[in-house]
Amino acid sequence: MDTELARTFLAVISAGNFINAAERLHVTQSTVSARIHALEQQLGCTLFVRNKAGTTLTAAGRQFQKHAGTLVRTVEYARHDVGVARGFRAALTIGGRFGLWEQLLLHWLPRMRELAPDVSVRAEIGMEADLMQGLVEGRLDIGVMYTPESRPGLTVERLLEETLVLVSTTPRKSGLPGNDYVYVDWGPELPVIARTSPISSARRSR
Template sequence: MDTELLKTFLEVSKTRHFGRAAESLYLTQSAVSSRIRLLENQLGVNLFTRHRNNIRLTAAGEQLLPYAENLIITWQQARSSITKSNQKKNTLSIGALPLIWETGLTDWLESLYLVHKNLQFDARIAPRNLQVQQLHERQLDLLITTEPSKMDELVSKRITSIPLQLVMSERKSGDKKRAYISLDWGIDFSQQEKESFTQEISPVLTTSSALMAKQLLKNTAGCTFLPEFWQKQHPELKPVQPIQSINLPLYAIWLQNSEHHLLIHKLISNFHIPEDNE
């Protein structure tokens, strides 16, 4: 069955006029008439009664109408689903916290794009628990995070580590008492964060944005843990004495039976965070 015949039938049944149906379908009137005749020949019935200025559906036409509508809808849904499925094969969705993207993951993504021009990338920013759920639902292909997964159906591979250092802004270096800005690097970091201070601290701000924390250092007389290599990019950042450092691991997580399993292995095999670009 040619769906174009059904589309023509539906347009004529709606307009009750071969000429107006032809205009809507960008066809000649003779082409519309030819398609209707072909459909009638295939079904062995007349679908319209044709009188001057009075085109009506026959009983057979009325019976065909709901089937034709459903067939067209089903065909459109099938074509859309197949197209999306084919596009997904060339699309890799990567998720991470804002902190991870800001630390250098964006530069890594840019390097992937330059090498793999045939791939389309979908960068996601969301809380870790939501992104783990998206992995299970196959809405996300790869998660870059600071903690490994303990779920059997997920693969966790340590790909690098991020040296963090407690820093301050030199503009406020003369202040004795420092406010502390806590960055949400993950549960493991939180434990090491507590161990880094001799007394209990009360952060003036907790955030998941490293860029926000860096900006606020200028006016809060504060300190926070930022990637060590940021001090090369931002000369105003100075280590707090005595120097306090935390080495934060970074993991790639994906579904064991992911259709992108081999591709992900290839992409993370030489993973590194560029340290000479923001």
């Protein structure tokens, strides 16, 4: 089975309809329709019910969904494992959290290139959930983030502590924010005021 058909199937589920899926895949709506039709012919069943509200999975579609995800992940893992570019002895895929690239990973990449010029490096950016999923699925070798999860087959190491400091244009005797303080919620991973937040890396165990 062509994995592009499975990818299109998953894109339709994620997007909710054929039009949005076409935009995400950068193809025409007719291409998406043709791929889904070809997939349904191969499987011998109807996968979607199309209506004004969008698309709904049939019972057969729900059953195929888990297989489609496994198929796509397996191909990605195989491509990553064996698809080393010519002139390199190995490939490394690293993912980093938004906010850690500018001050940390952008400095690490040239250093890595200098120390291991024969290793092909592919870099991705994302949030913790995406990075962890990439590690679990085998798309990433290393993920750099604030709150990695402990999973079987993964090794988690603390890299450094990042200190967050409250900065104000108005001196404050107490050091605490006043009424004009603007609170920015960066999520549960980051503390609010003047605390340390550990930056860690998770990698797939070899």
